[in-house]
Amino acid sequence: MDLFSRSWTALRTAVAELPDEDFAKPSGCSGWLVRDLACHLVIDAQDVLITLVTPAETPPNRDAVTYWEVTGTPPTGEDPLDALTVRLAAAYGEPWMLKFHLDDVGSAAGRAAVLADPGAWVGTKDIVITTGDYLSAYVMEWTLHHLDLIAHLPDVPGPPAEALAEARGMLEKIAGAPFPASFSDTDALLVGTGRRAPTEDERVALGELAVPFVLG
Template identity: 50%
Template structure:
């Protein structure tokens, strides 16, 4: 619960820092520019608001670890990717897209999550989670997409160390393998989640595609 506002606030600040040609720079998501990724974040923020409003009395069916299911690497040509690119390009200016995300992210992180009962149960994608587990999932998604956002933007701050550490710990649980020491946490997470090639020095490490 404590990490969620930290992750979302940092992501908001990174989007606010974007300027000029940075919106048209490639992101760390296959086939997406930075503006495309920010529109995807708009969808994520909407999902947070909708899910926190969709309470249920049913027992949890998944938690912050079992939420994640194996997936293939994105190709950038999926129908969802095409929708995201068209929608991002429909904004008259990047400022309009930034404002849309900022409004939704502030509502999701600053009000809905802060007001939610951690033990309450919510439903999303036909699964039931406690609020605490759902927001833990959101921390991982926000952290990884923050890394995607700044992949080719060295002047924009990355995600907070504490959310990176939490995401790294989850990846190690999901893969059943400790991430090798040496690479910085950002590059280690990119490789471990299929965003960058696995270094030869990692041996037979098998990445898990998340995001």
Template identity: 45%
Template sequence: MSSSLLRATYGALSAVVSDLAPEEGWQPSGCAGWAVLDLTLHLVDDARRGLVALATPAGGPATSDAVAYWRSWQPTADQDADVAWRTRVRASVAGGFPELAAVYAELVAAVGVAAGRVGPGELVGTQGHVLRAGDVLSTLAVEAAVHHLDLVAHLDRPGPPAEALAEVRRVLEGLHGGPLPAGWDDAAAARRGTGREPLSDADRVGLGEAAARFPLFG
């Protein structure tokens, strides 16, 4: 994946974060159990992951790629609850949106520079995996795009760029092993493929036995 797509994805999300008002911090997000402020802190954490990954050369061979990375991302309900609780504690003392927005803008700008300096085929390490840098950029863009949908789920703000949602769909179809239903637009595919939106009865009929594997990652 190109660094320009990641910069566009991060830029759109950073613009939303910078526009949030203090009173919107405790609005619900599309990420179950997380308020908007909680999710914003998580966005900071993920941008920091990207910066560290792109500055962490690794020996080969690659142990994962842009699709396989997500296969291990299937947290249990207890793990989800624990992360939500710890994030809420940290978010409550994080200084609010002005501080988080400034930190996020600084981090995503730095990630964009780092992404442009690393060749897409270079191997880097992140979260115990070894991936090509281009695949790491995909994981960052996918997470940012899905969380952009989460962030604006109950707010009157623009969603992620179309090309970012297209990358989410590409990864979900890789996990699914084939095309997702043609009737799903890319935003619906992102929400249903990650369990943010339940499958309808018609979806389950169309997916057949594959419906049991949803969400494809959480």
């Protein structure tokens, strides 16, 4: 839960400190500008708040790793929900409005996470999971989206090192094998989730892991 807070705080701080012109630049999410990604983070924060106050009566059937649905198709930005996010982001008009809303809802999600009982059962997306595992899964969410945020913004600070290491560990459990030691945590996450195509040398080193594990 501490790592959830640190990764979420780092991501929100990075967005809050962006100059207005950066919101019109592309993000690492196909079809999304930085403003669209920021809008998605508002929705993510709302999802966290909703989930933390949605108790479940049946035992958990997922954990922080099995929470993720794995597909072999990277998003194109053409999904109806992705397109809705773009329209919502445009409706904000000015970057300061997005910053304000993300800070407002995002801070609330952060406080709720600190106050939550890690052993409590909660329901989300038709699954049951402990609060602790749910928040651990979101370390992956925040870390990947932080990498998406800085994909074309090289001067913006990236995710905390411990969050990158944790997310890599989770992705390796999903993949069922470790990524080559020659891969940095960032490269393992970018290549492993299809955010960046591997070089030829990386493809050889990856072997069967060269197929990206797209998470949803």
